[in-house]
Amino acid sequence: MIFKENILITLVIFMVLSLFKNSYAAEDMTNYLMTGDSINTPLDGLTGKPERGQALFRNQNKGNCLACHQLSILKDAFHGTIGPSLDQVSQRLTEAQIRLRITDMKQVNPYSIMPGFYRSPKKINRISPLYENSTILTSQEVEDIVSYLMSLKPNSFAEQQ
Amino acid sequence: MITLRAFRYSFLNLVFLFTLFPSTPLRAELISGYEFLSNQAKDMQNDDFQNPGYLMIEKGLEVYNTRGENEKSCNHCHGNNGEKFTPKSIAQFPKFHNLLQAPVTLRDQIQFCWDKRLDNFPLLYDDTDLLALETMIRNKAYGEKVNVDTSGEMQPYYEAGKKFYFTRFGQMDMNCSQCHDVYTGRMLRGQKLSQGQTNGFPLFRLESQKMVNLPQRLRECFHSLRAQTFEQDSNEFRNLEIYLNARGNGLKIETPAIRY
Numbered sequence: 001m002i003f004k005e006n007i008l009i010t011l012v013i014f015m016v017l018s019l020f021k022n023s024y025a026a027e028d029m030t031n032y033l034m035t036g037d038s039i040n041t042p043l044d045g046l047t048g049k050p051e052r053g054q055a056l057f058r059n060q061n062k063g064n065c066l067a068c069h070q071l072s073i074l075k076d077a078f079h080g081t082i083g084p085s086l087d088q089v090s091q092r093l094t095e096a097q098i099r100l101r102i103t104d105m106k107q108v109n110p111y112s113i114m115p116g117f118y119r120s121p122k123k124i125n126r127i128s129p130l131y132e133n134s135t136i137l138t139s140q141e142v143e144d145i146v147s148y149l150m151s152l153k154p155n156s157f158a159e160q161q
Numbered sequence: 162m163i164t165l166r167a168f169r170y171s172f173l174n175l176v177f178l179f180t181l182f183p184s185t186p187l188r189a190e191l192i193s194g195y196e197f198l199s200n201q202a203k204d205m206q207n208d209d210f211q212n213p214g215y216l217m218i219e220k221g222l223e224v225y226n227t228r229g230e231n232e233k234s235c236n237h238c239h240g241n242n243g244e245k246f247t248p249k250s251i252a253q254f255p256k257f258h259n260l261l262q263a264p265v266t267l268r269d270q271i272q273f274c275w276d277k278r279l280d281n282f283p284l285l286y287d288d289t290d291l292l293a294l295e296t297m298i299r300n301k302a303y304g305e306k307v308n309v310d311t312s313g314e315m316q317p318y319y320e321a322g323k324k325f326y327f328t329r330f331g332q333m334d335m336n337c338s339q340c341h342d343v344y345t346g347r348m349l350r351g352q353k354l355s356q357g358q359t360n361g362f363p364l365f366r367l368e369s370q371k372m373v374n375l376p377q378r379l380r381e382c383f384h385s386l387r388a389q390t391f392e393q394d395s396n397e398f399r400n401l402e403i404y405l406n407a408r409g410n411g412l413k414i415e416t417p418a419i420r421y
Contacts (some may be wrong), residue, residue: 060350065352067349078348078351081347082348113344115332115333116334124331124332124334124387125328127388127389127392128331128389
């Protein structure tokens with residue numbers, strides 16, 4: 001009897017603990033494994049869609065990547081000149097390296113001006129109450145943009161120009 | 162040989178320092194935000210009739226001549242239309258106030274006089290009367306070089322403002338220096354980054370079609386960084402104003418300027 005009760009109590013304790021563990025994981029949603037200058041597995045195991053990625057890339061309230069970067073196949077009126085051109089970026093960097101750079105560039109260059117689009121809100125100073133506990137992009141949206149940049153092959157520039 | 166080696170090492174050190182802190186070692190040449198305007202916007206600034214800032218100055222003169230609770234107006238001490246203001250002194254704000262034993266911005270000084278010398282109910286920070294008075298008085302120093310003291314009693318406040326300037330804020334996680342020192346002259350989408358100088362304030366913004374003072378502009382910066390802002394009369398913004406103005410020491414005052 002006592003034996004059985006003990007098992008029950010331990011089970012309950014485990015259940016409660018695992019509940020806590022889960023809610024902690026949910027709160028710090030930016031859990032990912034960094035290997036060198038890469039994140040090898042897709043965030044939350046999600047698959048990106050290049051078409052959505054392109055829209056997020058241009059959207060001023062989302063990626064807003066054109067604020068700083070150029071991408072010559074996009075015909076938007078203004079491209080920023082703060083960061084490098086992203087033409088052929090998939091030739092220079094692997095998918096895993098691009099994933100880390102979008103997720104949190106400051107892991108690669110602590111002085112970078114590039115925002116960490118999936119940087120933990122805990123590492124942000126004085127975030128506006130409007131954006132409390134949120135990241136600029138969701139893990140799905142990061143994966144969408146990663147897949148968009150990976151879908152740009154060198155000859156896709158030649159074709160579209 | 163030794164000197165040659167020392168030279169080579171110090172050169173390498175410099176290169177290393179530049180890559181780590183691209184903006185710190187040598188101060189860039191000062192450039193007013195005016196230089197970043199289109200010709201059309203420059204013309205607008207220079208034409209008293211086109212520049213909406215002059216309407217604000219007229220309003221400022223009206224407030225200047227309005228009698229306070231004690232029947233005095235500003236001209237009781239500062240002469241008709243502010244003729245007794247000296248441009249050199251106006252160009253020194255923010256400066257140390259001996260009575261208050263603290264630094265005061267030009268706005269703080271105006272509020273101090275309004276309250277203590279005219280015996281009026283204190284002006285709120287967003288009050289148009291305050292904006293109008295500041296525009297009118299700062300304009301008295303038009304063409305004078307900004308000259309903020311950063312030594313002695315002012316030094317700790319200046320240092321605090323400088324620290325703030327290099328602190329990253331908000332979800333965008335950027336500091337002021339990244340845009341206004343490191344990437345000056347580059348394009349942020351369609352907008353060329355200026356040095357973020359303050360010699361034109363209060364100024365008319367083409368984007369919002371409004372006159373703004375510096376703290377009002379800073380609040381917009383914080384909004385675009387998705388950061389929690391500070392109060393307009395907070396010590397943080399006051400210290401930042403000391404640093405920003407001093408950073409532009411030598412630039413000519415352009416109030417009322419036109420900017421994007």
